[in-house]
Amino acid sequence: MLFKVEMQVNIPASLPQAQADEIKAREKAYSQQLQRDGKWLHIWRVVGQYANVSIFDVADNQELHDLLTALPLYPYMTMSVQPLCQHPSSIHSAK
Numbered sequence: 610m611l612f613k614v615e616m617q618v619n620i621p622a623s624l625p626q627a628q629a630d631e632i633k634a635r636e637k638a639y640s641q642q643l644q645r646d647g648k649w650l651h652i653w654r655v656v657g658q659y660a661n662v663s664i665f666d667v668a669d670n671q672e673l674h675d676l677l678t679a680l681p682l683y684p685y686m687t688m689s690v691q692p693l694c695q696h697p698s699s700i701h702s703a704k
Contacts, residue, residue: 611650611666611693612673618659620685635681648676664693 643649651664667673
């Protein structure tokens with residue numbers, strides 16, 4: 610199943626910089642592993658924001674939920690999730 614996920618990151622200014630840097634490093638490693646595993650197909654930065662738009666390919670809603678809630682930055686995010694399906698006019702495969 611394909612999902613579009615919009616993520617907005619809001620790290621509180623009160624979080625010590627060293628702790629924020631450590632969380633960001635874990636986030637990067639985790640997200641890159643999900644990309645290598647074929648679960649996180651695309652990630653785009655939203656210009657001028659600490660936000661992204663991503664496409665995930667997972668088995669079901671529960672798998673997506675589990676992947677997203679395991680993100681190290683999850684406690685500092687707001688998300689919007691939308692399921693996707695093939696458009697009948699597309700000349701490309703769903704992936």
